[in-house]
Amino acid sequence: MDTKWPTLTDEERATYEWQMWVPEFGEEGQRRLKGSSVLISRCGGLGSVVAYELAAAGIGKLVISHAGSIKPSDLNRQLLMTHDALGTPRVESAKRRLHDLNPRLEIETVAENVSPENAESLVDRVDLVVDCAPLFEERYAMNAAAVAQNKPLVDCAMYDLEAHITTIVPGKSPCLACLYPEKPPSWRREFPVFGAVSGMVACLGAMEAIKLLAGFGEPLIGQMVMCDLRNMTFRKLKIARRDDCSVCGGQ
Amino acid sequence: MQVSVVYTTQVKAALDLPGETIEVAAGSTASDLLKQLVEKHGSKFGELVFTSEGKLLPSLLMCVGDEQLASPADYPLQEGDALTLLSAISGG
Numbered sequence: 001m002d003t004k005w006p007t008l009t010d011e012e013r014a015t016y017e018w019q020m021w022v023p024e025f026g027e028e029g030q031r032r033l034k035g036s037s038v039l040i041s042r043c044g045g046l047g048s049v050v051a052y053e054l055a056a057a058g059i060g061k062l063v064i065s066h067a068g069s070i071k072p073s074d075l076n077r078q079l080l081m082t083h084d085a086l087g088t089p090r091v092e093s094a095k096r097r098l099h100d101l102n103p104r105l106e107i108e109t110v111a112e113n114v115s116p117e118n119a120e121s122l123v124d125r126v127d128l129v130v131d132c133a134p135l136f137e138e139r140y141a142m143n144a145a146a147v148a149q150n151k152p153l154v155d156c157a158m159y160d161l162e163a164h165i166t167t168i169v170p171g172k173s174p175c176l177a178c179l180y181p182e183k184p185p186s187w188r189r190e191f192p193v194f195g196a197v198s199g200m201v202a203c204l205g206a207m208e209a210i211k212l213l214a215g216f217g218e219p220l221i222g223q224m225v226m227c228d229l230r231n232m233t234f235r236k237l238k239i240a241r242r243d244d245c246s247v248c249g250g251q
Numbered sequence: 252m253q254v255s256v257v258y259t260t261q262v263k264a265a266l267d268l269p270g271e272t273i274e275v276a277a278g279s280t281a282s283d284l285l286k287q288l289v290e291k292h293g294s295k296f297g298e299l300v301f302t303s304e305g306k307l308l309p310s311l312l313m314c315v316g317d318e319q320l321a322s323p324a325d326y327p328l329q330e331g332d333a334l335t336l337l338s339a340i341s342g343g
Contacts, residue, residue, distance in 0.1 A: 159340040184310035240321040
């Protein structure tokens, strides 16, 4: 038995019994999750579901970064926010809901959005990042910090009924700045979204995080899944590094 | 020769079109195709693919089949190529 990872209690064995039946995961995978930490940037339509799935799966620690208070327009998709908590800080509602599900989970809430000023410190606290931010500036800040600290980043994004997801492993895959050296001038902070679409790609992102942390399966390294739920098209694209990338230098 | 183009995300929304088949001259590059499409669809397409200086937008991905083109502007089109245009998205 690998002594690097924490052991499971009887309660944890009972809780995670069914997922420990997954081949290649087992009790070793569960112990790895228990000993792992994840930063989720914003707990909105995407981040709420990523956090909930990781909490359900038995991740040891979540760092959740999201500024502001709950608005009515959050409630069609941000599943950690509740109607009775309108007007209160989003991260507090998220923490309460996550602890309702998994009281063993260590949660660090940060009532700020990721920025170039705090990205290095936030990424430094975790083993892996799941990028769920609605603004490219936040995504670029997390990407740069994750590449600098050699940590994997799962990048999830959606628009309308479409979604993209890729997994960035420094040294093994293109980084976000390889893919998009500059943000699209057409992107607007407010976008068309159903919660079922953001939740769908969030579940894919949570599974990518689980695979990377537990060390099984084939993460989307150097590949992007694009899907369109309007006609249920799913495609896996091979994506390219840029030798002149300003962040990873194509390494 | 004919190539097909699939539009996604903001490009699909702007054109209200999921894709089309286009006749292009032999020897055309992917950049030539996009210029031809700007002539057909106008500025609502042009501003999603080219900068104001006429360069390909860095936030646009082009794929042939299921593989991203590393240097899309110079890619020499082949008969029957199936291209996909993806504009970067960030919704959460």
